[in-house]
Amino acid sequence: MENKKIQYLVLGILCAAILILPQVSNNYVMEVMTNAFFYMVLCLGLNITVGYCGLLNLGNAAFFAFGAYTTGILVKMGISFWLTIPIAMVISVIVACIIGGPTLKLRSDYLAIVTLGFGEITRLIARNLSITGGASGLVGIPRPEFFGMKIYLINHFYYVFFILVVIAIIVSYRLHQSRFGRALEYIREDEDAAEAMGIDTVRYKLLAYIVGSLFAGVGGCFYAIKMSAVSPESFLFLQSANVLLAIVLGGMGKIPGALLGAFLLVLFPEVFRSIGETRMLFFGIVLVMVMIFRPQGIWPERKS
Amino acid sequence: MAILEVKNLTLRFGGVTAVDDLSFDVQEHSITSLIGPNGAGKTSAFNCLTGFYKATSGEILFQDKSVMRMKPHAITEMGMARTFQNLRLFKNMTVLENVMSGMHCRTTSGIGGAVVRSPHQRGEEKKIHEVAEECLDFVGILNKKDRCARNLPYGDQRRVEWARALATQPKLLLLDEPAAGLNHDEKQQLMALIRRIRDERKITIFLIEHNMELIMKISEKIVVIDYGKKIAEGTADEVKNNPRVIEAYLGKEDEEAV
Amino acid sequence: EQPADNNTGTEEQQFDGEILVGIMVPTTGSEATYGKDMENAINIAADQINAKGGVMGKKIVTVTADDACDPQQSASAANKLISQGVVAVVGGYCSGATIPTLTLYNDAKIPFVITAANSSKIETENPGNAFETNGTAKHQVEKAIEMWTNGGVKKVAIVHQGDAYSEDLAKMADTEWKAAGNEVVAMEVMNKGEQDTSALVTRIKAKNPDLVFWTAYFADGGLLIKQLRQSGYTGKIMVGDGSCSPQLIEIGGTATEGVQVLSSPIADYLPAAKQYVEDYKAKYSMDPGPYSALAFDGLGILADAMTRANATDFDAVVKALSETKDYQGIAGTTTFAENHTLATSNFMVVEVKDGKFVLVQ
Amino acid sequence: MSEVVLSLQGLQTYYGKIHALRGITISVKQGQIVTLLGSNGAGKSTTLKTISGIVHASSGKVEFMGKDITTLAPHTIVEMGVIHVPEGRHIFKDLTVKENLELGSFTLKDEKERKRRLDRAFDRFPRLRERWKQMGGTLSGGEQQMLAIGRALMTEPKVLLLDEPSMGLAPVIVQEIGRIIKQLNEEGTTILLVEQNAKMALKLAHYGYVMDTGSIVMQDDSAKLRENESIVKAYLGG
């Protein structure tokens, strides 16, 4: 149990450091950290679908888009930002059911292409419709207020996204340590055996997909107000691929792994921006090396 | 009273008829065996009973209710549990987690409960742990509960599978070749365990086996199939001496000496 | 990152302080070539201003932030510049990446001189701190329509690329051409990076347009033009300023003969830019790109405003910028209208003749 | 006496941290059937895998006809004439019976010779000839076992390593497999046989080894082993 204490201590210090960071650093650091927090939410969500349940989802950006556009459109129509979150959640669930319902029975690689296709369709629809602002997207999305305080500075968003991450961690953790989370893992390990143990695999796969989509959807709502602009370019296939990349890099199915992956994903390009063109080449090399030397991801294995 | 009744069950894969108009029943609290040559359709029949294959025609009654159109998980929930011919453990999870899966169908809490950690959910979690540990104790590997399933010796992996099936709290347990790959000693233990499951837990046993010694010793009734059709049925002695069974399955005893 | 010292000149100069100016352009990603060209141009401008004694006796020091032509990364870039304490920003190549930064700069009280990005959304979203030195989509469409009307064009097919800039230009052209009582027979999208446009070309050709107007960038534009000609289309072709690059001719080959190109002021055709082109070549040993001249002037316009205001604080600089009148730069004269865009269009039209651009107008 | 074709000396093999073989010494003589008995997880399959190069020993030596083959790649070992029929048959389920057999002679370049061996395999297993077009995966268990053995014989091996050929087979088929093993041996193939079915194995073999948790705990002529009390108790029953 000594171990537990050390863990709590480390967590405490980490939290304190995060909370006072804005006092001691500048906008740029805040921006990068906020971005990292944002990706952490997306990663934790996808981690439920891919990491826990083993469903290869390449269209995560679609749900992120649903959240962002829902908030963008509704807030511009004058509806309170906070009200748009539950609406976005409902939409995410409905869409997840529509797309997941008939396709989740597919084998993983077929599922991958269906979700990829779905992600592209979503982006193209957003690009082609006028309600979503076409290719230019929505701009000038008003910033919300929170108990009379207008949220608009990067420091505000920093805290808002941090709270979001904390909530996402708690939800992920509790789901993982529950009957629901275990059911997802059973499905990932052996679908037939899970079915034989009385788990309705179709239903649980759908639930995993829905929960993952909810994280992305809610993340999208906050993204919209932070950027104050939403455009189809933010929902490219690369966006989905990046989130997947982050969780595999960090360590799939592991919460700290997902967080670490998200952090690295955001940090790497910023740190190496100065090397310019060769930056992504370097990133590719690092990626391959990490995978070769730590195929299970950077975060260490839990079980013996 | 029959806990399981199979009537005119037929299963076709394209041209192949794996199970052909098969009828038999399994009496409550009995140990019944299904034997037959390789490819006779035994595993296929099991897969129909447990909902993994959709039978082409016929009827399956479990406790007088039809399970023909039910999905595997619903059948398990009704009280029919199975093991697989080739081990199907959750390899990267612990032994305990493996067995906890069995309790899934006996509990109800969902996402909401998990997120808010409701008292109901916590109560259930406790119960899941208790039952799982009890089942592990029953098969004799409680001391290995925190090991990763993948790293256990084969014999122990088999036990995990049994404990997992027991944790679903079944009324009928289907075992597909439980003795495959076990040596003589382990087979003896297996027989004892099967009897204990039946006697202490009041669970009906229905099993597939190629090991004649085990079959003949523990079965109260044996159903023999060949090419998906029933060719004999009865007690060990009746079956053993049935010429059709000898020809299709047992072979001539003295030839074993080759 | 430390602000770069651009005073490479040999003469020793005494300054009483520095003015830190941010450059926001894409220096990585697919648009990096243009971003870097703009950065170079601005740095040359800084050198020249400093050589003449700087602004109010202070030295102009620049610092670059990479927006990678991506809205998310541009927010980081903007915050990076804000953190570094820049008093103004020059740059902005991609509209999509530029738009989300407008309010960021405004909230931080930083004036922003946009030297390339020209989606009309910038006008509508401008919180007041931004100034566009490139002609707007509207200017461009006016020029285009003038050309079409004079050339007897009736039926136009418009093709864009589904991004903020080209869609904006396409829609504007569509609206205005129809408003002028003419016909738009097709309004199509060619997806970025798709090499094969033959299906699209067939569709367009079947509608028999007098002119095809391509509103996006040269790379895919070259392919489109080539395949249009290959399919036997013989009508006119005009492309927007995003395609104004010699590479259009390289990619499109002989098919680009006769294609008309709307262009922002390119250094090559500007008499006032002769010296600049030489300086640029000397310093970077390559030719300046299409937005070089505008970027160079961008800093000039900013410095001019600061000098007139004799201050670097936000309100004063914004006020002075909005009062910019007949500023003589290498790209022409600049006067800002009420809405902080150019009061008069600076678009030119060039045409491909014998594999080279020649000035039409 | 006849020469030793296969000799294992002090083999140690690990799976990660699991120490599966803890110093195995075995020798197999030309023309013999040698059997390897042992409880579950004793390391019998691992021994065969180490010989055929599927896993590598951390120390010790495998010699085949006097040549050290410990670190050679599986395909090289096959080319030398040692072939392993693995536990669980490992038929290529989406290839036809004929293709399965042909792959057994992958190392062969001569097409005519391949045809000849194919014919021999079909002669040996007429059941396979009947089903030459069928997919391997749709064969019954017994047929698959025949196919696995037939496929291995396509290389005309000097030594055949058989891992539990009777597992999961109906008694009639087990008898048939027994006959095949005997016949192969009579034709001159040296065989190292791993079996749970100790009764059958000891009947077929000339010599036997008993393994327990990675070590050899007993060895003798099979006739003697058959009478050994502890063997009778643990493996033969009664």
Added chain:
Amino acid sequence: MGLQDIILQQLVNGLILGSFYSLVALGYSMVYGIIKLLNFAHGDIYMTGAFVGFAILGVVSDAMGNGWLGILSAMVCSMILVGLLGVIIQRIAYRPLLSAPRLSILITAVGVSLILYNSVMVITGGEYKAFTTGLGYNGFDFGSVHITYTQIVLVLSTATLMSVLAWFISKTMYGKAMRAISLDQDACRLMGINVNKIIALTFFIGSALAAAAGNMAGVYYGSIHFFMGFVIGIKAFTAAVIGGIGSIPGAMAGGLILGLLEAAGTQVPFIGSEWKDVFAFGLLILLLIFKPNGILGKTEIERM
């Protein structure tokens, strides 16, 4: 142009586009078939092939001119070189991961993709290169449908390459070994098959085909760019899945179908060409819902 002409012309368009997809999809499917890897770097292999061909053409065009002879020799050289590149990539980046979790190797492929296109970008300065050849638009006309000789040669070469491959896979021992490896690697080792060598051979062939496609694209479209592999990579992946991933004839059929679908999608009445990908991906999803293993993929037995 009459309606008939339009349809005919779109058929030709779809067929040509489909040929490219097929060639690239083949490599995808081969690699997938043998090691279950979705090789996301395959599109970049295609791109690299085009650049290598471009470089070689620059050298040989002095000797052989830039007509068919020059092009053919550049193409063959680039097929060999890029085939070897594929083998090297396989050796360094994929082989150590063959027993790792499937997503790790997928992410490694993403890393390889980054390495490839960023290297080409750095080397070429990120510019478009015009692939100047001496081929004209000569050909013949059916009504107002114009078919160039280049197009005919293109389709014929694709067909030839594909038939040779089909023969190789189904009839030769190497081909059989490839199929066997995809089913059971250990068993193959025990048959004396040098599994690594066969996997390397598969990568060689797949990469060489992609290089061939890259060269043809360069010749046909006239310009190449470091990012040209991205879109076709995704489309080829889609095509491979449509056909039933892992199936060689499936990849061929899938490519042609996708090409035709896109051409048809462009021409759908009442809606604009901006919907063509929505149309194609939408049909893909529908197809997979009703045929979960693609057109020629293996169908599994009916499960409840």
